[in-house]
Amino acid sequence: MRCPICEKGILKKGKIKEYMHGVYLGEFPAEICSSCRESFMDSKTTKRVEEAAKVKGIWGLSAVTKITKTGNSLAVRIPKKIADYLKWKEGESAFIHPQDQSLVIEARP
Ligand SMILES: [Zn+2]
Numbered sequence: 670m671r672c673p674i675c676e677k678g679i680l681k682k683g684k685i686k687e688y689m690h691g692v693y694l695g696e697f698p699a700e701i702c703s704s705c706r707e708s709f710m711d712s713k714t715t716k717r718v719e720e721a722a723k724v725k726g727i728w729g730l731s732a733v734t735k736i737t738k739t740g741n742s743l744a745v746r747i748p749k750k751i752a753d754y755l756k757w758k759e760g761e762s763a764f765i766h767p768q769d770q771s772l773v774i775e776a777r778p
Contacts, residue, residue: 672703678703680703681700682700683701687718692727694725732748734747747774755776763775764777
């Protein structure tokens, strides 16, 4: 089958390493494009990836949050489930820096 993304490559059966939020979930079967390397999983495999993410406790950790104003600065609310996963507590220090057009927040040891 021809790749629906680049329309140049051919899809071949293979395995891909799946990560979510930087956590390795395992290898899963997929159809991989010989040209652009785009991969496609069937719905059954997608469900298995979801289950693996749930087992690792990282399923549902993405969230939309509001940027609010505090004094002259802006504040980003970190949802409880993400704070709990990271074991971040109120009053701890964090190191922040921009990366491309994103903000990276790292716990300071
Ligand atoms: Zn392709």
